[in-house]
Amino acid sequence: MAFNYNPVKIYVEEGIRHTVLCQRVLSRFPGVAVEIITDATTILERATCEEKALWQNTLLLAAQRGPFLRLCPGTMNHICCLYHNLDVAAGCNLGCSYCILQGYLDNPLVTVYCNTADMYAELEDKLYSHVGQFYRIGTGELSDSLTFDDFLGLGEELVRFFADKTNAIIELKTKSVNVTGLAGLPHNGRTVVSWSMNAHEISSREEALAPGIDERLRAAREMQSAGYKLGFHFDPMIYFPGWEDGYRETVDKIFKYIHPENIVWISLGSLRYPAAFDQVIRENHPESEIVLGELLPGRDKKLRYFRPLRTQMFRQMNAWIKNYSPDALVYLCMESKTVWEQTFNMTPTNSAELKKMLDARVK
Numbered sequence: 001m002a003f004n005y006n007p008v009k010i011y012v013e014e015g016i017r018h019t020v021l022c023q024r025v026l027s028r029f030p031g032v033a034v035e036i037i038t039d040a041t042t043i044l045e046r047a048t049c050e051e052k053a054l055w056q057n058t059l060l061l062a063a064q065r066g067p068f069l070r071l072c073p074g075t076m077n078h079i080c081c082l083y084h085n086l087d088v089a090a091g092c093n094l095g096c097s098y099c100i101l102q103g104y105l106d107n108p109l110v111t112v113y114c115n116t117a118d119m120y121a122e123l124e125d126k127l128y129s130h131v132g133q134f135y136r137i138g139t140g141e142l143s144d145s146l147t148f149d150d151f152l153g154l155g156e157e158l159v160r161f162f163a164d165k166t167n168a169i170i171e172l173k174t175k176s177v178n179v180t181g182l183a184g185l186p187h188n189g190r191t192v193v194s195w196s197m198n199a200h201e202i203s204s205r206e207e208a209l210a211p212g213i214d215e216r217l218r219a220a221r222e223m224q225s226a227g228y229k230l231g232f233h234f235d236p237m238i239y240f241p242g243w244e245d246g247y248r249e250t251v252d253k254i255f256k257y258i259h260p261e262n263i264v265w266i267s268l269g270s271l272r273y274p275a276a277f278d279q280v281i282r283e284n285h286p287e288s289e290i291v292l293g294e295l296l297p298g299r300d301k302k303l304r305y306f307r308p309l310r311t312q313m314f315r316q317m318n319a320w321i322k323n324y325s326p327d328a329l330v331y332l333c334m335e336s337k338t339v340w341e342q343t344f345n346m347t348p349t350n351s352a353e354l355k356k357m358l359d360a361r362v363k
C-alpha cells in the first residue's frame with residue numbers, strides 16, 4: 001500500500017520496539033530496512049551533523065523522554081490562548097517554506113514517540129488531578145496532526161481517548177486529508193478537527209506538497225458529516241499583490257463547504273519568525289517569495305509585517321468571515337492588545353481571558 005509518506009529506512013529504539021505503535025508502524029512498511037538502536041540520541045546527532053540528503057525520508061521510532069504535554073510557550077508581550085501541545089511526533093513531510101520547524105529541528109528526520117502508554121498515563125494524571133481546569137490540547141506543534149495518520153492511526157486513538165473527558169478537548173490540526181479513519185468514531189464532541197488555510201496563491205507556492213485548499217475543504221466537509229466540530233487557522237497570512245482577492249476567495253469557499261454553526265473558531269496570524277530564520281528559508285526554499293516582504297522586529301524580537309498592514313489584513317478577514325457568520329469566534333494568534341483593538345475594537349484583557357473565550361466554544 002502506498003502511503004502519503006514512505007520512509008526508506010526506519011530506526012527503532014530498543015526500549016520501544018515492543019510497543020503497540022512501533023509494531024503497527026513496522027507492519028505497515030514490511031519491505032523497509034529496519035535497524036534497532038540502543039539510544040535515539042546517537043542517530044539524532046548523526047543526522048544533525050551529516051549531510052541532510054542522507055537522512056531524508058528516515059523514520060525514527062523512539063521514546064519520548066520528557067513530558068508529552070506542555071503549555072504552549074506563546075510569545076513574549078503578546079496575548080496567547082494558553083493552549084497545550086501534545087508532542088507525539090516531530091518533523092513533517094509537507095515542506096512548507098515558512099515552517100518554523102526548520103529552525104527548531106536541526107535534522108530532517110521524522111521522529112514518532114512510541115511510548116504512548118506513558119502519554120495516556122500522563123494525560124489521565126493531568127486531567128484527573130486538575131478537574132477544575134479546562135484543557136485545549138493539540139498535536140500540531142512539532143508536526144502536522146494527521147499527515148502521517150494513514151500509517152500511525154494515532155488520530156483514532158486520541159479521538160477515543162478524549163471522548164469521555166469532561167475537562168479537555170483534543171484539536172487535530174492539519175493540512176492533510178487523512179481523515180477517513182476518523183469518520184464513524186464515537187467522538188462525543190471532544191475532538192475538534194481543524195485545517196490550516198491560506199490563499200490559493202500562497203498554498204500552491206509555499207505549501208506545494210500539501211493538499212490544495214479544495215481538497216482540505218472536502219476533507220473538512222467529510223468530518224462535518226461525521227458530526228465533528230471544526231476549526232480553521234489562517235496562519236501565517238502572507239502578503240502578496242492581490243491578497244484581498246486570494247484570501248476572500250478562501251473565506252468564500254469555507255462557507256460554501258461548511259455550515260457556520262459547525263465552526264468553533266477561526267484564528268488569524270501573520271507571517272512571523274526570528275530574524276535568524278530568514279537565512280534558513282533562503283537556503284531551504286530559494287524559490288520562496290516570503291522573505292521578499294518587508295518585515296520588522298516586534299516586541300518579542302520576531303519579524304512581522306508593519307502593524308498597519310497586519311491590522312488591515314486581519315480587519316478585512318474578520319469582516320469577510322462575519323459576513324457569513326456573525327457569531328464566529330475569530331481570534332488572533334500571538335498579537336498585541338493594540339492589534340486586537342485595531343482589528344476588533346476590543347481586546348481580551350489578558351491571555352486568560354482569551355482562553356476563557358475559546359474554552360466556552362467547546363466546553
Ligand code: SF4
Nearest residue numbers: 092094095096099143
Ligand atoms: S504542514 Fe505544518 S508542520 Fe508540516 S511543514 Fe507545513 S507548517 Fe510545517
